[in-house]
Amino acid sequence: MNFIAKSMSNTKRAAAAIVLAAVCGSVHAGPIGIGAFGGGAQTTTFDGLGFPFSNAAPLVVDGHTITTDDGTVRYTNFGSSCIANECIGNNTDLGYVDIVLSTLSERAGAWTGAALPGWNTRADFFDAADVLLGSVNLVNGGDVALFAGWEDAGGIARIRFNDLTTNSRIVVVDNLVIERVQVPEPASLALVALGLAGLGFSRRKRAT
Numbered sequence: 001m002n003f004i005a006k007s008m009s010n011t012k013r014a015a016a017a018i019v020l021a022a023v024c025g026s027v028h029a030g031p032i033g034i035g036a037f038g039g040g041a042q043t044t045t046f047d048g049l050g051f052p053f054s055n056a057a058p059l060v061v062d063g064h065t066i067t068t069d070d071g072t073v074r075y076t077n078f079g080s081s082c083i084a085n086e087c088i089g090n091n092t093d094l095g096y097v098d099i100v101l102s103t104l105s106e107r108a109g110a111w112t113g114a115a116l117p118g119w120n121t122r123a124d125f126f127d128a129a130d131v132l133l134g135s136v137n138l139v140n141g142g143d144v145a146l147f148a149g150w151e152d153a154g155g156i157a158r159i160r161f162n163d164l165t166t167n168s169r170i171v172v173v174d175n176l177v178i179e180r181v182q183v184p185e186p187a188s189l190a191l192v193a194l195g196l197a198g199l200g201f202s203r204r205k206r207a208t
Contacts (some may be wrong), residue, residue, distance in 0.1 A: 008138075012151055013126060020133050024141060026041035026175065028151055029084070029133070029134075029151060029152045029153065029154075030134060030150070030151065031105060031134070031136050031148075031149065031150060031151075032109065032149040032150060032151045033147060033149060034109070034146045034147050034149065034177065035071060035095065035099065036149065036151060036179055037087070037107055037149075037179050038179060040179055040180065040182075041107070041176055041177050041178065041179040042062075042176070042177070042178055042179070042180075043163060043177050044061055044062040044064060044174070044176040044177075045084070045085075045174070046075070046082075046086050046087050046088055046174060046175075046176075047085040047107055048060065048085065048086070049061065049075065049086065049088055051077055051155055052075070053074060053075060053076050054072055054073075054074060054075075054091070054188030055072065055073045055074075055075055056071065056072065056073075057071045057072060058115075058181075059071050059073045059088075061073075062102060062176075063102025063103070064100065064101055064102050064176060064194050065099070065100040066098070066099050067089060067097075067098045067100075068090040068091060068092075068096065068098065069090060069092055069095035069096050070090070070091050070092050070095060071090075072090070072091035073087055073088055073089075073090070073093065073097075074088065074089040074090065074170065075087075075089075075120070076101075078115050078172045079115050080115065080143050080144045080145075081113045081114060081143070081144065081145050081172040082145065082172065082173070082174045083104040083111050083174045083175045084174075084182035087111075087145075087172055087173060087175075088168055088172070088173050088174070089168065089170040089171060089172040089173065090163065090171055092170065093163065093166060093167065093168055093169065093170065094163050094164070094165075094166060094178050095163055095165065095170065095171065096116065096160050096161060096162045096171065097160070097161045097171055097181075098159075098160045098161075098166050098172050099158065099159050099160075099161075099173070099176065100157065100158045101156065101157055101159070101178055102122075102178070102180070103180050104128055104140070104155035104156070104157055104180070104181050105155060105156045105157075105178040105179055105180055106151060106152065106155065106179055106180065106181045106182060107149065107151045107156075107177075107178065107179040108125065108146055108149065108150060108152070108156040108159060108176065108177065108178045108179070109123070109136075109144075109148055109149025109150060109159075109176075109177055110123075110145050110147070110148065110159070110161070110174065110175060110176040111145035111146065111148075111173070111174045111175050112138065112145055112146065112148055112161045112171060112172060112173050112174075113138075113141050113143075113144060113146055113171075113172055114141070114163070114165070114167070114169040114170065114171060114172055115143060115169060115172070116143065116167055116169045117142050117143050118140055118141070118164075118165065118167070119140075119141045119163075119165050119169065119171075120137070120138065120139050120140065120141070120160045120164040120165045121137075121138050121141070121148070121162060121163060121164060121165075121171055122135050122136070122137050122138070122161075122164055123136045123138075123159055123160070123161050124160045124162065125150040125158075125159055126150070126156070126157055126158040126159070126160070127154055127155060127157055128155060128157040130157075130158070133150060133152050133154075133156065134150055134152075134171060136148040136149070136150065138198045144158060145172065145174055148161075149177070153181070156178075163174050173183075183187065
């Protein structure tokens with residue numbers, strides 16, 4: 001009987017662990033590629049917005065607030081540095097493009113680059129308390145944009161794209177992609193509670 005009770009207890013424990021894993025989802029935190037985004041991802045393309053070449057910051061697009069080091073946001077077709085048609089950039093060499101996201105996001109990123117081979121950029125990702133979560137360095141990029149992304153279950157609130165190369169070129173950003181923090185649904189929370197209750201019951205039964 002003790003063996004059977006222990007086997008049942010282990011089974012309930014395993015079931016509860018599966019429920020918790022399903023609700024909590026990925027615990028990964030770090031750099032990601034565009035392939036890591038799911039069906040709930042939202043993309044801001046910056047195409048066809050009708051802005052002039054030079055715009056005073058902050059500039060708000062799809063709820064994202066965009067600023068730069070000198071308060072000017074450039075908007076045009078920067079050639080192969082844009083994924084398609086127009087994208088945004090800063091206004092100075094060694095400057096930055098800073099984007100406060102429209103919503104706290106579990107995954108976030110964008111394509112970045114410069115219209116000159118050999119560029120180097122760094123994307124810094126911050127949480128809601130403005131604490132640096134991590135950075136992605138893109139080194140010796142060619143004349144096309146590369147993707148820099150980050151994942152953190154606690155939520156990403158802001159990204160800063162930094163130009164690290166003195167080359168009389170600006171840093172360019174296109175196709176900003178975000179995926180919101182997933183909040184467990186009430187039904188999922190009920191499953192967790194049920195699993196925990198089962199664990200408590202099995203422990204009490206074993207103690208008697």
